[in-house]
Amino acid sequence: MAKTSYKVPASLNRSFLDYEITLSTKGGWAARPSPLKQLFFFGGGVLALLWMTTQTFIASSGPAFIALFVIWGLASIVYFGGMTKTKELRAMSVLALLAYVPTSARNVFTRRSSNPSDFASIVGIDGIDEDGRIHFADGGQGQVYLVVGSASYLLFDEDRVSILDRVDSFWRTVDTTCEWAFVTTTEPQRIYHQVASLERRNQALQIRDPDLIELQNEQYDILTQHVGGKFTSIHQYLLLKGKSEDALRRAHMVLQAEVEGSALMIKEAAVLDREETESMLRVFYQGIDEEQVTPREALSAGAAPATPEEPDLRQTAA
Known part of the structure; x- marks a missing residue:
């Protein structure tokens, strides 16, 4: 008998870090479920930012520079700790992004006389x-x-x-x-x-x-x-x-x-x-x-x- 509703099953590929937990406040308001890897990334990023502002040369750079650095660091942590549509951290795409920094990696020639290997690597055929x-x-x-x-x-x-x-x-x-x-x-x-x-x-x-x-x-x-x-x-x-x-x-x-x-x-x-x-x-x-x-x-x-x-x-x- 057909079901009245369907859901997307959990992937068999997920690990312990992919499990999601919901953080609730005292007022009963519940935030969006977050995977453990995102929470660990936020916690590790904040600790790393705190260490850099207290134990490195940034600590002696002056209040204004420290404030700007903290704002920039928090914004970076929030952005790279965000989740994509495929439930992956944005930070995981940084290495792939660096591969396209050279201009030659962003241009693929498709002339008849060109080597088809570059285009074939994109198409996969x-x-x-x-x-x-x-x-x-x-x-x-x-x-x-x-x-x-x-x-x-x-x-x-x-x-x-x-x-x-x-x-x-x-x-x-x-x-x-x-x-x-x-x-x-x-x-x-x-x-x-x-x-x-x-x-x-x-x-x-x-x-x-x-x-x-x-x-x-x-x-x-x-x-x-x-x-x-x-x-x-x-x-x-x-x-x-x-x-x-x-x-x-x-x-x-x-x-x-x-x-x-x-x-x-x-x-x-x-x-x-x-x-x-x-x-x-x-x-x-x-x-x-x-x-x-x-x-x-x-x-x-x-x-x-x-x-x-x-x-x-x-x-x-x-």
Whole structure:
């Protein structure tokens, strides 16, 4: 039976310093829970500041300088003792920040003639095979799927309960040797099949009437410049990243069994090849521009091969 409420479970990675305690006052007011590592950082920082102002050369610098130093020290302790969204101290990111101090570390060249190692170290991907298999820098392998789910605001209560029960039972069968990452993007609508159908109609046209050619060109412009450029829709992808090829294969079998066994969690899952995977990743590293469907993309979606005299609709009109 589906639960009425859910919570994010505590990480198995946490240590003794990650446990949170709540400090309350006499008036009954309770502060936000703070992890032990934050309290230790504040206590150690205050003690270090007290030692520096009494036992070092700062003690003989004059009241004004000591007051400014204490204010600066307290502000630094409060700032670096703050918690990030991932429950880590800001002080833990200082070492990573120092690595970007040199100007050369903040510039990554992406020219075709540049060494791709610097960019690959950021992306974490060594290469992508023709079938879409991703090889990560840490030795893992991955595969991207275009998925369609069943969730909706218009679900009946019994359907919602059935979906939640199915999702709960599914995650209990997932192996921990493979990561499941869902990526949701807002992209221009996919018009590959529509353009491919229009190209096939163009190739089958026996009478090259100028009015018919102009009508097809107008339809082509509407598809590529308006429907595929200005109208956006939500696309959801699933990235499976296994620690090894065998782990990825087992995760693929679990996903395939879920799609074939029930449509409650995932209705459809289509494997992306290299070109489609790169297009999905391009959203994060390049952004979304108006989608221009090339004849190559149309042919890859199933259109008939174009003749040398008529490589695409726009050239046919010329």
